[in-house]
Amino acid sequence: MPYSNDSQALIGLIAADLANALIATDFDGTLSPIVEDPALAVPCDGAIAVLRELSAHCGELAVVSGRPVSYLSRFVPAEVTVVGLYGLESLKDGQTQVHSNAGIWRETMDDVATAARLRGPKGMVVECKGLSITLHYRGHPELEKAVEAYSEIAAHSGGLRRRAARMSFELHPPIDEDKGTVIRRLAADQSGPVVYIGDDIGDLPAFEALDELAAAGRPVARVCVSSSEVTAQLVERADLVLNGPGAVVEFMKRLIEAAQGQ
Numbered sequence: 336m337p338y339s340n341d342s343q344a345l346i347g348l349i350a351a352d353l354a355n356a357l358i359a360t361d362f363d364g365t366l367s368p369i370v371e372d373p374a375l376a377v378p379c380d381g382a383i384a385v386l387r388e389l390s391a392h393c394g395e396l397a398v399v400s401g402r403p404v405s406y407l408s409r410f411v412p413a414e415v416t417v418v419g420l421y422g423l424e425s426l427k428d429g430q431t432q433v434h435s436n437a438g439i440w441r442e443t444m445d446d447v448a449t450a451a452r453l454r455g456p457k458g459m460v461v462e463c464k465g466l467s468i469t470l471h472y473r474g475h476p477e478l479e480k481a482v483e484a485y486s487e488i489a490a491h492s493g494g495l496r497r498r499a500a501r502m503s504f505e506l507h508p509p510i511d512e513d514k515g516t517v518i519r520r521l522a523a524d525q526s527g528p529v530v531y532i533g534d535d536i537g538d539l540p541a542f543e544a545l546d547e548l549a550a551a552g553r554p555v556a557r558v559c560v561s562s563s564e565v566t567a568q569l570v571e572r573a574d575l576v577l578n579g580p581g582a583v584v585e586f587m588k589r590l591i592e593a594a595q596g597q
């Protein structure tokens with residue numbers, strides 16, 4: 336964490352070519368505080384305004400999340416690219432795109448979600464997002480092992496892939512998309528620095544994509560937002576650790592100010 340307390344050098348590096356930069360951020364835990372009921376997550380004060388302003392100064396600004404685009408686009412300004420379900424769908428310049436192999440999985444996802452509601456561990460919350468399913472044990476930490484075991488069975492029965500997430504397990508179609516493939520694709524459209532802001536285990540592939548970009552000579556900033564539940568793997572690999580979504584808003588403001596001051 337070379338910049339954990341002195342972020343000025345890192346901000347200067349990114350701001351020096353902000354017009355060609357890709358700035359990408361997760362949603363939950365980075366723009367919105369973590370809440371007990373994920374359906375109630377909303378961006379923190381100032382987040383929407385700073386996203387709108389930053390999007391006017393950088394090459395591309397993107398929100399990359401495990402949530403569906405339909406949820407994210409309720410909050411994220413239209414100028415900002417929205418990538419949902421770990422890359423299975425996106426919304427950019429008013430155009431919605433769904434991964435070409437994803438649509439055929441909707442029926443399977445519905446079936447697996449229905450079965451999970453009927454046969455899953457009591458207390459597990461089943462959230463079906465169309466092309467992904469989240470099996471939550473938030474509020475019931477004692478259910479972790481039972482939900483983990485059930486998610487394995489459900490993944491196997493539906494031919495799905497499983498991903499550990501915050502207080503939950505997620506089921507996805509077997510399509511090679513994650514936040515790493517998303518970032519590689521978006522970064523290819525820009526020539527400048529690449530910033531990724533994450534807080535969760537699902538953000539690790541994005542950090543790995545930044546490792547590759549850094550090795551190829553691109554300036555990068557791996558930004559981790561800390562919370563009581565943040566994964567240590569992400570903190571260890573971060574160039575900068577921010578304390579909650581409010582600090583992300585401040586970080587984005589500082590990027591804009593630094594770019595304007597140059």
Ligand SMILES: [Mg+2]
Binds near residue numbers: 362364535
């Ligand atoms: Mg998150």
